[in-house]
Each structure stands twice: as structure tokens, then as C-alpha cells.
Amino acid sequence: MRAAWVGDVAYRPDGWEWSEFxxxxxxxxxxxxxxxxxxxxxxxxxxxxxxxxTTDWLGAGPDPVLAARSAAAVGxxxxxxxxxxxxxxTVNAIAVPRRSNLVTSADVAHALRYFADPLNGYVTxxxxxxxxxxxxxxxxxx
Amino acid sequence: xxxxxxxxxxRGIGFAIARMLVRQGTAVVVNDVDGRAAHDAARxxxxxxxxxxxxxxEAGAKAVVEAAVNEFGGLDVLVANAGFGVVGVxxxxxxxxxxxxxxxxxxxxxxxxxxxxxxxxxxxxxxRIVGISSRAWLGQAGGTPYAxxxxxxxxxxxxxxxxxxxxxxxxxxxxxGSIATPALEAMDAKAREVLLRAHPMGRFGDPDxxxxxxxxxxxxxxxxxxxxTLYVTGGxxxxxxxxxx
Numbered sequence: 001m002r003a004a005w006v007g008d009v010a011y012r013p014d015g016w017e018w019s020e021f022x023x024x025x026x027x028x029x030x031x032x033x034x035x036x037x038x039x040x041x042x043x044x045x046x047x048x049x050x051x052x053x054t055t056d057w058l059g060a061g062p063d064p065v066l067a068a069r070s071a072a073a074v075g076x077x078x079x080x081x082x083x084x085x086x087x088x089x090t091v092n093a094i095a096v097p098r099r100s101n102l103v104t105s106a107d108v109a110h111a112l113r114y115f116a117d118p119l120n121g122y123v124t125x126x127x128x129x130x131x132x133x134x135x136x137x138x139x140x141x142x
Numbered sequence: 143x144x145x146x147x148x149x150x151x152x153r154g155i156g157f158a159i160a161r162m163l164v165r166q167g168t169a170v171v172v173n174d175v176d177g178r179a180a181h182d183a184a185r186x187x188x189x190x191x192x193x194x195x196x197x198x199x200e201a202g203a204k205a206v207v208e209a210a211v212n213e214f215g216g217l218d219v220l221v222a223n224a225g226f227g228v229v230g231v232x233x234x235x236x237x238x239x240x241x242x243x244x245x246x247x248x249x250x251x252x253x254x255x256x257x258x259x260x261x262x263x264x265x266x267x268x269x270r271i272v273g274i275s276s277r278a279w280l281g282q283a284g285g286t287p288y289a290x291x292x293x294x295x296x297x298x299x300x301x302x303x304x305x306x307x308x309x310x311x312x313x314x315x316x317x318x319g320s321i322a323t324p325a326l327e328a329m330d331a332k333a334r335e336v337l338l339r340a341h342p343m344g345r346f347g348d349p350d351x352x353x354x355x356x357x358x359x360x361x362x363x364x365x366x367x368x369x370x371t372l373y374v375t376g377g378x379x380x381x382x383x384x385x386x387x
Contacts (some may be wrong), residue, residue: 085377121351123374128370
């Protein structure tokens with residue numbers, strides 16, 4: 001599945017492939033270390049940023065490193081959303097379970113279209129877990 | 143054809159939700175406790191039926207669901223929106239009557255609607271429930287009953303999500319911030335200016351922003367999104383307390 005398909009919408013990193021999920025999750029965290037993060041968007045150019053990450057941000061006992069990476073991406077989402085709200089750029093994230101056959105690319109596409117909608121300019125800093133309710137027992141999902 | 147019921151749809155956010163659902167081809171039961179508002183709203187939209195009544199009563203909630211079944215053959219989407227806010231009252235001055243009234247109108251009403259809607263949705267093989275909460279649920283000085291009621295909405299939806307997932311019914315909360323409705327416009331200008339400064343986007347939300355969130359969660363494609371809390375606040379909930387007036 002290719003996620004970066006709408007003109008003035010950017011997904012970081014670009015050229016997302018569903019099969020490259022873990023790799024891209026790592027790239028996302030590299031961005032927090034300022035290795036590849038772009039300059040702030042100029043007003044009117046980059047209006048919608050959607051991160052794709054895993055629900056490991058809620059805690060992943062078998063793999064705390066992955067959990068930390070994912071949680072870093074959540075912090076990035078919240079912070080960039082607050083930082084860029086004044087110029088009308090929204091920053092949101094979609095989190096899906098890493099090991100699950102439950103969630104399909106169609107589920108993610110529906111959420112991507114919503115967050116990428118040019119009219120959807122008042123929702124920012126949201127981390128949407130698409131998990132069929134699997135993560136609800138974790139305290140931090142609210 | 144998909145069928146929705148929207149409570150408190152006579153004006154403001156509820157009307158915007160009903161209007162967007164209709165535009166997407168959904169038949170809508172338009173409920174409001176204000177008879178004129180309900181009928182005016184239904185007249186402005188096609189493929190709707192007005193149901194006047196207070197959904198904070200069992201009879202009122204039952205009438206909404208029955209109208210969906212009788213007029214349109216069933217119910218796919220319940221948007222529990224009816225409610226009202228009370229702010230500026232210190233907790234010591236909140237009477238027992240005030241507390242009960244706010245809880246009933248904002249939380250119990252949603253429970254009643256859900257209770258009648260779920261059996262109908264189960265017969266359809268699934269459904270979507272969206273509870274309208276408020277950013278106040280995160281905590282609001284001077285608004286303890288309202289904040290508690292809206293927090294109850296979030297908890298209600300999360301519990302429903304867990305309980306109803308096996309039946310193909312999702313339940314999510316939409317959390318509006320300050321939305322440009324007649325109630326907000328009626329605020330004192332200075333207070334509104336202070337409130338506006340708390341919004342990193344520099345503007346209040348539009349009722350259509352909330353409607354868009356509801357339609358996203360109510361869509362058939364949102365079948366694996368459940369128990370979530372979707373903030374329509376322009377980022378206000380992201381600010382640290384020290385930066386919030």
C-alpha cells in the first residue's frame with residue numbers, strides 16, 4: 001500500500017510501504033534525533049502530516065526498545081502538532097498492532113483519508129489506535 | 143440505505159452532524175427537546191424525521207430508536223449528542239439537583255439511547271455508536287458536574303467498545319473543544335478573547351469539524367476503530383497548563 005498520494009499532503013517518511021512497517025518505524029525515530037527531519041513547513045505548503053506507527057507506544061513487554069521508539073513518535077506527534085498549529089498544519093498519527101491480522105490496509109487508508117482531508121483542519125495531535133479495541137485495557141489510550 | 147439517529151440535532155453541533163450524514167446519503171432521525179428546533183431542522187434536510195422529546199428519559203430515548211425502526215426500517219448509527227454545559231459554579235455551590243440534572247442530560251441520556259439502540263443494531267449485524275463528550279472531561283474548574291458527565295461519556299464508550307465488539311458494533315467518543323455555536327457567540331467578548339488565546343490554531347472550531355469526525359467514525363469502513371477518543375480541539379488539549387490561561 002502506498003500512503004503518500006495526495007498533492008500537498010506529506011507522510012513522513014515518504015513512499016510508505018505497508019511491508020516496510022518496522023523499517024519505517026525506525027526511520028521515524030531517527031527523525032527525532034534530527035538525522036533527517038525536514039525544515040518546518042512553509043505556510044501553505046505542507047498542511048497535513050500523518051505518522052504511521054505501532055501500538056507498541058502503549059508498552060510492549062517483549063520488546064521495550066520498540067515501545068520506546070513508538071512512544072517517541074507519539075511525543076513527536078504531540079509536539080509538532082502544537083508547534084505548527086499556528087500555521088494551520090495538522091500533525092496526527094495512526095497506530096496499529098505490530099503483530100496482528102486484524103487490521104488491514106483498508107482500515108488504515110480510511111483513517112489516512114480522514115486526517116489528510118484538506119477540510120479537516122481542526123484535528124491535530126491525535127493518536128488514533130486502530131486495533132479493534134485490543135488496546136483498550138492499556139491506561140494511556142484516552 | 144443507512145439509518146442514523148442524532149440527538150440534540152435541532153441546532154449547533156447536532157444539526158451539523160445530521161446535515162453531513164444526510165449529505166452522505168444517510169436517513170436521519172432528528173431529535174431535539176425543543177419541538178420547533180427539531181421540526182425546523184428536519185424541514186431543512188431531506189430524508190429525515192423529527193422526533194421531539196427529552197432523551198434523558200427512557201420514553202424519550204425509546205421514541206428516537208422506535209422512529210428509526212418504524213420510519214426507516216432499522217438503525218445503523220447512533221450519535222448521542224444531546225446535552226448542555228454549566229460552567230462558572232464552584233463545587234461548594236453545586237446543588238444536588240444541579241448535579242443530577244447535568245449528569246442526566248449529558249450522560250444518562252446517552253446510556254438510555256444506547257440501551258434501546260443496541261438490540262436493533264444487533265439485529266442488523268452491526269452498528270456505530272458515537273458519543274459526544276467534551277474537552278471538559280480532562281478537567282474543568284467551575285464545571286465539575288459537566289466535566290464528570292463528559293468523562294462518563296468517554297468511559298461509557300470504551301466499555302461499550304469492549305462489550306459490543308463481538309457484535310460488530312463500534313463505540314467511540316468525539317471530544318469537541320470550543321466550537322463556534324450560538325452559545326459561544328453569546329459569551330462576553332473579553333472572556334471569548336481570553337479563551338481564543340488558549341487555542342494554538344488561533345480560531346474556534348466549526349460545527350462541521352465535529353460533524354466530519356462523527357462521519358469518519360460512523361462510516362462502514364471504520365469497523366476496526368473502536369473505544370477511541372477523537373479530539374476536535376484545534377490542538378488545545380496539547381498545551382501545557384502553564385500556557386493555558
